Amino acid sequence: MSSPQFEYQPFPDLDRTLPERLGQYPRVRDVTWDSLRSVGRVLATSLFQIQFRLTVDGDLPQLQRVAMVANHQSHLDSIAVLAALPRWARSQVAVLAARDYFFERRTRALGASLFAQAVAFDRTKYTELRHWSLVLRTQEQGVLLAYPSGTRRSREVHRALLLVLAQSNWPIVPLAITGTAEAWPVGARLWRPFRRIGVIFGQPLPTSSATDLVAGLDAFWKEHLP
Numbered sequence: 001m002s003s004p005q006f007e008y009q010p011f012p013d014l015d016r017t018l019p020e021r022l023g024q025y026p027r028v029r030d031v032t033w034d035s036l037r038s039v040g041r042v043l044a045t046s047l048f049q050i051q052f053r054l055t056v057d058g059d060l061p062q063l064q065r066v067a068m069v070a071n072h073q074s075h076l077d078s079i080a081v082l083a084a085l086p087r088w089a090r091s092q093v094a095v096l097a098a099r100d101y102f103f104e105r106r107t108r109a110l111g112a113s114l115f116a117q118a119v120a121f122d123r124t125k126y127t128e129l130r131h132w133s134l135v136l137r138t139q140e141q142g143v144l145l146a147y148p149s150g151t152r153r154s155r156e157v158h159r160a161l162l163l164v165l166a167q168s169n170w171p172i173v174p175l176a177i178t179g180t181a182e183a184w185p186v187g188a189r190l191w192r193p194f195r196r197i198g199v200i201f202g203q204p205l206p207t208s209s210a211t212d213l214v215a216g217l218d219a220f221w222k223e224h225l226p
Contacts, residue, residue, distance in 0.1 A: 019109035023102075023120025025094055026139060033113075040114030041090060045083040048076075051193035052183060056084045058201030060173060064141045067170040068201075069162065071155055071221055072147035074180035076191060078116040081145055081175065084199035092143040096121040098150075123150050129164050136168035144170070148217070152186050155225075157217055159210045166207040174202040174217050176224035200224045 021028070048054070060066065070081065078095045085093065097118035103109045112118035122128040146165070148157045165172055179197035184190075202224075205216040 018106050019103040019120075022109045022113040023097075023099060023118070025119040025135065026142070027094070027119070036114055037117060038091070041082065041117060044079050044115040045090070048079045048083050051191075052080075052179075053194075053196045054080065054083055055196070055198045056201075057198070060085060060089055060143075060201055061171070061204065062086075062088065063171055065139060065143070065170055066173055066204075067144040067146060067165045068173050068175050069146050069148050069165075069217060070175035070177055071225060072149050072152050073177070074152060074184045074186070076180040076184045076197070077147070077152075077177050078118070078145065080177055080180055080197050080199055082117065084201075085143075089143045090117075092141070093117050093145055094119045094142065095145045096147070098123050100124055121146075129160055132161075133164045133168060136164065136170060145175075155221065157214050159214050162213045162217070163210050166213060171204045172207065172213065173204050174220040176200040176202070176221055178225060 016024075022033075027033075060068065068081065070077065078097075081095075082090055082093065095116055095118045097103070097112050097116070097120065099120040099122040101108070102112040102118055103120040121132070144165075146161060148159075148161050149155055150158055162172065177197070177199055179195055183192050183195040183197060202220045205220075206212045
């Protein structure tokens, strides 16, 4: 009787730096990091709900894969959406965050990944869109949160990312976030608790053309944002 043979296979991302490992999508299954993200997610949403009055209108459709696109005005936006999501979506969500801001330093990468469920998106390279197009087409399930303005200082929609999501056959759900700009303004070092914050979920946008996507998102924001 032959003895069993064992073959050691290291994790495929061990040759990467810590920020690179934390920022990759899809995430490599790792019991340690998965557990830490679960703890961070619960801690972040619990503290948010203690400090702010959150109102939620609508809900996220329960689909195999879905991309949420939201206005961006504060570092609190992602935590607000996490707190507004149903539990099944919280454990799956990946938030596209600027690589040059959140994933250049270890401390920021840890905070963004563990508490905001962030993954890295390189907004400085055009080839990043091609990379995400290839990645998203192969993912059979998942929940994404993206900010098509790319910055907290503007509400202008950049259609390229929307097109990548649509062409990858991900249903696109618009979100409107209110109150976070006052709760944690751009440039302020700390947030201001006890403010009212709202998250509004819309219906999936029509994806027949880029014009339809941008027009649908603009119309939704004009209806629900001050």
